[in-house]
Amino acid sequence: MENIKLPRREREKLRQRREILDTALDLFSVKGYHNVSMHEIAEKAEFAIGTLYRFFENKEALYKALIMEQSEKFHRVLNEAIDISGNEVEKIHGYIKAKGRMFMKNTSMIRLYFAETRGASFNIKAGLDADIRKIYDGFLHKLAAVFEAGIKKKRFKKILDPYYLTVALDSLTNAFLFLWLEDPKRHPYLKNVEAIMEIFFNNVRIA
Amino acid sequence: MENIKLPRREREKLRQRREILDTALDLFSVKGYHNVSMHEIAEKAEFAIGTLYRFFENKEALYKALIMEQSEKFHRVLNEAIDISGNEVEKIHGYIKAKGRMFMKNTSMIRLYFAETRGASFNIKAGLDADIRKIYDGFLHKLAAVFEAGIKKKRFKKILDPYYLTVALDSLTNAFLFLWLEDPKRHPYLKNVEAIMEIFFNNVRIA
Amino acid sequence: MENIKLPRREREKLRQRREILDTALDLFSVKGYHNVSMHEIAEKAEFAIGTLYRFFENKEALYKALIMEQSEKFHRVLNEAIDISGNEVEKIHGYIKAKGRMFMKNTSMIRLYFAETRGASFNIKAGLDADIRKIYDGFLHKLAAVFEAGIKKKRFKKILDPYYLTVALDSLTNAFLFLWLEDPKRHPYLKNVEAIMEIFFNNVRIA
Amino acid sequence: MENIKLPRREREKLRQRREILDTALDLFSVKGYHNVSMHEIAEKAEFAIGTLYRFFENKEALYKALIMEQSEKFHRVLNEAIDISGNEVEKIHGYIKAKGRMFMKNTSMIRLYFAETRGASFNIKAGLDADIRKIYDGFLHKLAAVFEAGIKKKRFKKILDPYYLTVALDSLTNAFLFLWLEDPKRHPYLKNVEAIMEIFFNNVRIA
DNA sequence: GATGAATGAGTTTTCATTCAT
DNA sequence: GATGAATGAAAACTCATTCAT
Numbered sequence: 001m002e003n004i005k006l007p008r009r010e011r012e013k014l015r016q017r018r019e020i021l022d023t024a025l026d027l028f029s030v031k032g033y034h035n036v037s038m039h040e041i042a043e044k045a046e047f048a049i050g051t052l053y054r055f056f057e058n059k060e061a062l063y064k065a066l067i068m069e070q071s072e073k074f075h076r077v078l079n080e081a082i083d084i085s086g087n088e089v090e091k092i093h094g095y096i097k098a099k100g101r102m103f104m105k106n107t108s109m110i111r112l113y114f115a116e117t118r119g120a121s122f123n124i125k126a127g128l129d130a131d132i133r134k135i136y137d138g139f140l141h142k143l144a145a146v147f148e149a150g151i152k153k154k155r156f157k158k159i160l161d162p163y164y165l166t167v168a169l170d171s172l173t174n175a176f177l178f179l180w181l182e183d184p185k186r187h188p189y190l191k192n193v194e195a196i197m198e199i200f201f202n203n204v205r206i207a
Numbered sequence: 208m209e210n211i212k213l214p215r216r217e218r219e220k221l222r223q224r225r226e227i228l229d230t231a232l233d234l235f236s237v238k239g240y241h242n243v244s245m246h247e248i249a250e251k252a253e254f255a256i257g258t259l260y261r262f263f264e265n266k267e268a269l270y271k272a273l274i275m276e277q278s279e280k281f282h283r284v285l286n287e288a289i290d291i292s293g294n295e296v297e298k299i300h301g302y303i304k305a306k307g308r309m310f311m312k313n314t315s316m317i318r319l320y321f322a323e324t325r326g327a328s329f330n331i332k333a334g335l336d337a338d339i340r341k342i343y344d345g346f347l348h349k350l351a352a353v354f355e356a357g358i359k360k361k362r363f364k365k366i367l368d369p370y371y372l373t374v375a376l377d378s379l380t381n382a383f384l385f386l387w388l389e390d391p392k393r394h395p396y397l398k399n400v401e402a403i404m405e406i407f408f409n410n411v412r413i414a
Numbered sequence: 415m416e417n418i419k420l421p422r423r424e425r426e427k428l429r430q431r432r433e434i435l436d437t438a439l440d441l442f443s444v445k446g447y448h449n450v451s452m453h454e455i456a457e458k459a460e461f462a463i464g465t466l467y468r469f470f471e472n473k474e475a476l477y478k479a480l481i482m483e484q485s486e487k488f489h490r491v492l493n494e495a496i497d498i499s500g501n502e503v504e505k506i507h508g509y510i511k512a513k514g515r516m517f518m519k520n521t522s523m524i525r526l527y528f529a530e531t532r533g534a535s536f537n538i539k540a541g542l543d544a545d546i547r548k549i550y551d552g553f554l555h556k557l558a559a560v561f562e563a564g565i566k567k568k569r570f571k572k573i574l575d576p577y578y579l580t581v582a583l584d585s586l587t588n589a590f591l592f593l594w595l596e597d598p599k600r601h602p603y604l605k606n607v608e609a610i611m612e613i614f615f616n617n618v619r620i621a
Numbered sequence: 622m623e624n625i626k627l628p629r630r631e632r633e634k635l636r637q638r639r640e641i642l643d644t645a646l647d648l649f650s651v652k653g654y655h656n657v658s659m660h661e662i663a664e665k666a667e668f669a670i671g672t673l674y675r676f677f678e679n680k681e682a683l684y685k686a687l688i689m690e691q692s693e694k695f696h697r698v699l700n701e702a703i704d705i706s707g708n709e710v711e712k713i714h715g716y717i718k719a720k721g722r723m724f725m726k727n728t729s730m731i732r733l734y735f736a737e738t739r740g741a742s743f744n745i746k747a748g749l750d751a752d753i754r755k756i757y758d759g760f761l762h763k764l765a766a767v768f769e770a771g772i773k774k775k776r777f778k779k780i781l782d783p784y785y786l787t788v789a790l791d792s793l794t795n796a797f798l799f800l801w802l803e804d805p806k807r808h809p810y811l812k813n814v815e816a817i818m819e820i821f822f823n824n825v826r827i828a
Numbered sequence: 829g830a831t832g833a834a835t836g837a838g839t840t841t842t843c844a845t846t847c848a849t
Numbered sequence: 850g851a852t853g854a855a856t857g858a859a860a861a862c863t864c865a866t867t868c869a870t
Contacts, residue, residue, distance in 0.1 A: 009833095013833090031329055032329020033241075033329070034240075034241040034329070035329055037859080037860060037861080038860080038861060038862080039859090039860080039861090047834080047835090048834060048835040048836055049835085049836070049861090049862080050833095050834065050835055050836065050862090050863080050864080051833080051834055051835075053861095053862070053863080054833070054834080058861075058862075059860095059861070059862090115329070122238060122239020122240070122241065122242055122322075159402075159405065159406060160402050160403060160406070164383075164399055164402070164403065167382050167383070167386060168379055168382065168403055170382070171378045171379055171381065171382035172375055172378055172379065174378065175374050175375065175377070175378035176371075176374070179374060192371055195366075195367050195371070196367060196371065196375055198366065199366060199367070199406065199407060200406060244842085244843060244844080245843075245844060245845080246843070246844090249853090254851090254852090255851060255852040255853055256844090256845085256852080256853060256854095257845095257846085257847085257850095257851065257852055257853065258850090258851060258852075260844095260845070260846085261850080261851080265844075265845075266843095266844065266845090423854095427854090445743055446743020447655075447743070448654075448655040448743070449743055451838080451839060451840080452839080452840065452841080453838095453839080453840090461855080461856090462855060462856040462857055463840090463841085463856085463857065464841090464842080464843080464854095464855065464856055464857065465854080465855055465856075467840095467841070467842080468854070468855080472840075472841075473839095473840070473841090529743070536652060536653020536654070536655065536656055536736075573816075573819065573820060574816050574817060574820070578797075578813055578816070578817065581796050581797070581800060582793055582796065582817055584796070585792045585793055585795065585796035586789055586792055586793070588792065589788050589789065589791070589792035590785075590788070593788060606785055609780070609781050609785070610781060610785065610789050612780065613780060613781070613820065613821060614820060658863085658864060658865080659864075659865060659866080660864070660865090663832090668830090668831090669830060669831040669832055670831080670832060670833095670865090670866085671829095671830065671831055671832065671866095671867085671868085672829090672830060672831075674865095674866070674867085675829080675830080679865075679866075680864095680865065680866090
């Protein structure tokens with residue numbers, strides 16, 4: 001976060017890395033891993049190919065770095081949203097809103113994220129899948145803990161295993177974000193998710 | 208459907224096409240579009256490469272044909288499940304069960320289907336996305352019509368636009384099929400979906 | 415040896431392989447492993463690059479095949495020369511003459527052979543060195559056995575370990591072949607080797 | 622030789638050049654010209670790449686300088702050994718011993734030297750071959766002169782052109798140094814060369 | 829003068845597609 | 850019609866060399 005004090009050389013390096021990653025995000029999210037060449041990234045980012053390889057050992061490493069970065073950023077924001085909010089009901093609402101905000105500001109991130117977590121990813125030989133899944137699962141369990149706490153505090157009825165409640169919520173928010181992505185005017189994410197949460201909360205909330 | 212009366216030559220051709228598609232399904236579903244070569248398909252299917260090109264103009268066309276075929280088969284079964292069942296509540300149940308049965312019998316189909324409908328698919332340059340989406344959307348609207356009819360017949364409260372109800376249901380079944388795919392013992396699909404539908408139906412069903 | 419009965423397809427394949435190897439021999443022997451590109455070989459042999467890879471898994475495999483082939487051919491001829499000749503003294507003479515004939519007919523082979531057996535070869539990651547050395551050593555020991563037999567039969571005095579005699583003979587023939595290679599007119603191989611063998615045989619031969 | 626009086630700046634420069642060359646010798650002798658990068662040399666020598674290019678115009682020039690230096694050093698020692706020793710027989714012995722001492726103390730030099738003088742060298746586009754060969758030939762002729770003088774003084778019989786005697790001697794010493802390099806315990810250089818020289822000297826020496 | 833980041837030409841290799849047999 | 854050898858465009862990646870700081 002605090003790169004104010006970094007020596008100029010280091011800052012420059014970070015800026016370049018950033019530019020490469022941003023360009024790669026643009027390209028990968030539109031065309032997919034296999035339809036983007038290192039040449040293309042280099043050209044669009046206005047670097048020589050060799051420079052890309054100074055920053056990333058190979059194409060896969062670049063892709064993995066990108067995915068991990070986006071994934072971490074994404075889950076960091078969601079985690080914060082949960083931590084900041086007050087009671088369990090508010091935490092859930094915080095999560096829904098933060099997720100919406102995140103995606104709406106970073107539509108290319110969504111495509112990449114969905115490609116790797118929902119569709120079966122065949123892009124990376126090994127490891128990434130596991131690494132991403134760990135972050136993702138970590139977050140799901142954190143969300144499950146919120147439901148669990150809410151149940152203990154009698155804020156929710158225990159009508160379902162908290163983990164499954166979480167999976168359901170995650171899946172529903174994704175589905176409505178996807179709809180929004182297709183036609184933002186016609187399918188307002190927040191309104192729809194809140195409507196569907198009504199159904200849950202009517203049941204789930206105690207009062 | 209009825210190829211009993213086809214001349215022998217035609218039947219033979221169909222049988223070969225089928226073998227190619229089956230082999231391709233096996234390979235694509237495990238390794239992904241870009242990690243399977245035409246050579247590999249030809250070898251595993253025990254045809255010459257040239258023969259593959261008699262049946263399909265190019266690799267993309269083969270993949271597209273496969274996806275479309277699976278998609279049609281999949282939605283045909285779901286459509287039938289809805290058509291056969293009695294009232295609207297039963298139709299919804301029929302859909303949930305048929306979808307589960309389908310996937311559990313054809314796990315390779317699931318991987319492919321999810322890769323193309325949930326993750327952003329980058330495998331096909333253009334067109335497939337649209338074609339698949341049409342079939343998919345067609346089915347969603349049919350399901351939405353069931354909810355709508357149910358609401359009209361006062362079987363369900365109108366707490367949500369029927370289309371969104373459908374999207375929610377589809378998303379939830381997918382999520383729990385995914386869980387089941389990861390660990391079939393631990394995450395029984397039907398039990399979980401029914402539990403979550405409880406929440407809906409308590410609200411949604413009138414009596 | 416007998417490819418008269420090979421099906422036409424097989425013969426054609428062998429002919430192509432031969433053409434690639436011959437072209438590669440020409441190029442490698444003049445420019446060295448690292449200064450010849452697969453493109454260059456393909457172009458000179460009038461094949462597409464891909465065709466080279468149908469015959470050899472990669473550049474190293476092509477080089478290794480070439481070296482092994484030349485090495486085997488070379489040592490086969492030398493072995494035969496020894497086997498055919500009469501007594502031990504004649505066998506040694508047979509070897510010297512056959513080696514000369516071999517090299518004079520295949521000057522590019524010499525360069526390659528010397529590059530791999532005498533200079534330290536850094537061309538092949540692993541294995542070749544050992545494989546070639548095995549053939550080479552096998553032959554040296556066969557030659558040593560001739561000296562040994564000659565000593566037993568009192569044809570030679572035992573003035574030196576037979577293996578060292580062999581190494582000396584091998585080294586001397588190489589040296590004079592090298593001289594011949596530089597200036598064939600001025601440095602006649604056979605005359606020189608025979609002169610130097612005089613020194614040995616005067617000592618070595620009993621009568 | 623006498624760099625005592627060189628200004629400090631000059632001495633410093635020489636010292637750096639030396640460090641680069643020593644590092645390069647280590648690397649080239651183990652991995653070969655094409656498997657060592659300028660980067661690797663720079664890193665191991667703890668200089669910036671640019672600095673290497675201050676001292677040597679390019680990679681080839683660095684390699685050539687190294688080879689020439691080693692070659693000169695090598696032949697200087699051999700020349701001295703010949704000059705110092707007494708009569709012709711002692712000079713020959715002096716050469717054999719000095720060559721052995723040299724190589725045993727500088728095994729990396731041997732590998733490099735053999736790679737360039739015995740195997741066909743493909744490392745240098747042009748020129749080096751000729752330059753090295755000149756030094757090498759110069760030495761051979763000096764050695765030949767010793768034989769010639771010995772013959773004139775009736776110390777040796779003239780059984781062979783002195784130049785060929787020299788080539789033979791050089792080749793034999795190399796062969797036994799190579800054996801020694803492979804297994805120093807098993808193949809003692811000096812003992813073997815002396816044994817083989819016995820054969821020569823019995824003939825060659827007059828009394 | 830020293831540094832080492834940046835460059836990009838050149839290398840190996842893959843694989844969809846064609847077409848002579 | 851079927852075959853599969855041949856093709857060559859295009860990809861990933863390396864490394865000698867330059868030059869701004």
